[in-house]
Amino acid sequence: MPDWRMLAAARGLALPEEDLARIEPVLDELHAVLAERVAAVPLTAEPLISFRCETDEDAL
Amino acid sequence: MTIREAAASLRTRRISSLELTRAALDRIARCDHRLRAFITVTAEEALAAARRADEELAQGHDRGPLHGIPIAVKDVFATRGIRTTCGSKIFADYVPDFDAAVVERLRAAGAVLVGKTNLHELAYGITSSNPHYGAVRNPRDPDRVPGGSSGGSAAAVAAGMVFMAMGSDTGGSIRIPAAWCGVVGLKPTFGRVSRYGMLPLDFTLDHAGPLTRSVHDAALVLNALAGFDPRDDTSSRHPAEDYVPPEDPSLDGIRIGLPENFYFTRVAPGVAEAVRKAAQRAEQAGAGVVPVRVPDVAAMNQISRIILLAEAAAVMQPYMERRNEIGEDVRLLLEQGLLLSATDYIHAQRLRRLMREEYRKVWRQVHCLLTPTMPVSAPRLGQTQLHWDDGAEDLRPGATRFVRAINMFGWPALSLPCGLDAQGLPLGAQIIGPPFAEARILRVAAALEARLPRLAPPEL
Numbered sequence: 302m303p304d305w306r307m308l309a310a311a312r313g314l315a316l317p318e319e320d321l322a323r324i325e326p327v328l329d330e331l332h333a334v335l336a337e338r339v340a341a342v343p344l345t346a347e348p349l350i351s352f353r354c355e356t357d358e359d360a361l
Numbered sequence: 362m363t364i365r366e367a368a369a370s371l372r373t374r375r376i377s378s379l380e381l382t383r384a385a386l387d388r389i390a391r392c393d394h395r396l397r398a399f400i401t402v403t404a405e406e407a408l409a410a411a412r413r414a415d416e417e418l419a420q421g422h423d424r425g426p427l428h429g430i431p432i433a434v435k436d437v438f439a440t441r442g443i444r445t446t447c448g449s450k451i452f453a454d455y456v457p458d459f460d461a462a463v464v465e466r467l468r469a470a471g472a473v474l475v476g477k478t479n480l481h482e483l484a485y486g487i488t489s490s491n492p493h494y495g496a497v498r499n500p501r502d503p504d505r506v507p508g509g510s511s512g513g514s515a516a517a518v519a520a521g522m523v524f525m526a527m528g529s530d531t532g533g534s535i536r537i538p539a540a541w542c543g544v545v546g547l548k549p550t551f552g553r554v555s556r557y558g559m560l561p562l563d564f565t566l567d568h569a570g571p572l573t574r575s576v577h578d579a580a581l582v583l584n585a586l587a588g589f590d591p592r593d594d595t596s597s598r599h600p601a602e603d604y605v606p607p608e609d610p611s612l613d614g615i616r617i618g619l620p621e622n623f624y625f626t627r628v629a630p631g632v633a634e635a636v637r638k639a640a641q642r643a644e645q646a647g648a649g650v651v652p653v654r655v656p657d658v659a660a661m662n663q664i665s666r667i668i669l670l671a672e673a674a675a676v677m678q679p680y681m682e683r684r685n686e687i688g689e690d691v692r693l694l695l696e697q698g699l700l701l702s703a704t705d706y707i708h709a710q711r712l713r714r715l716m717r718e719e720y721r722k723v724w725r726q727v728h729c730l731l732t733p734t735m736p737v738s739a740p741r742l743g744q745t746q747l748h749w750d751d752g753a754e755d756l757r758p759g760a761t762r763f764v765r766a767i768n769m770f771g772w773p774a775l776s777l778p779c780g781l782d783a784q785g786l787p788l789g790a791q792i793i794g795p796p797f798a799e800a801r802i803l804r805v806a807a808a809l810e811a812r813l814p815r816l817a818p819p820e821l
Binding site: 314332 | 565660663664666667670692693696697699700701702705707708709710711712713714715717769
């Protein structure tokens, strides 16, 4: 499981201790579900964020 | 009174838009100090717009069924010259110089905007207990929350202040308050209604849609809103259609799936019974109701939460230096999002694709799903947990179990009042369909509405 406190410090977020104490269990739970599921994701599965390269009508 | 009834009265001159608008403003003046449904009331502009509507109708210039009808929009939709706070102290003084697409379309349809409704701060929560603009109260029981984040919109419609109010829905924010306040809430397909000018909570989960007092009214509003908008990258070119269902429609040939897993577990007494009764009414209207198994919606909810946490944190990251001006519950969510990694987010988006493929198989078996909207009726103000025989769960993830996942797939869904629990609080049935099946969903909802008892207006 990621060390959320270390991550917060490394990102310079300066989160208050009481916030971190409440955040950690929630993120642990979410991350556990994610990790379990990701293990079964096929290598070729692409994220569902569609990027389309379209013609540029203003291009010369 | 519904939009349809008011529109008919306007055309026979039994009532004027000015009278309707004055009545709406009077109702707001009398009730809103208790309900806190509005952040801004635009009385002078509304009265001027109502006079114009009456003049146009008298001259035979009829803009359609919304012409002259008092409405409101959630305070996430930009309004030219009217502050748009997003329920946040950070945006308390933001006055846009343009109208959001839905505001443009509603104005073009002749609707009269009477104000901007209160909401959960930044549209990021389900109680609408806003620390800056007041806790919205449920008109059915002011000691209870209306739901959220579009709580002010639902309360305003349920309390008879306006005929329709626009909401936004990222993880249930139209359907939750619709169910808890006893009104109709429609979340159209992602891309069906333009999000141009809607302050974002999340880039890939936000939807805009109406809350109304009837299914027919929701269809009338969608007719005015649906269509492609080049200013919104996610707007769909799928052709819009006439969404208004026929009177008491037949459901012959419609197969409705009643989930046999997930959607009927951990629900309060009365919830399952009310939805199963609605299924019986669908059968009476000619539908086939069949049991279906749905995939792991609990995991889908978790993945959806990761996407929301990350995207909402990205939206608000530039403002996090002012975190002390953000309410505690929302601040904690934003901080969670800031700690997720890019890899976590991308994995969640990969799972989103796989989960959609898994869930969409249900559309090969049925035309729509019928589920409870919420596992419980409206909680009390300040309530933070749901209690079950086998343990407790936090209100937010617990209450959004049945509404959250489908926002990941962009599917349309509608919440319809389907009865009252033992405490006299409204319960909602949710109809979910495949992409762009709004007309079908509205048809099913209209058939159920015609066969279910109408809720009496709340006593205020």
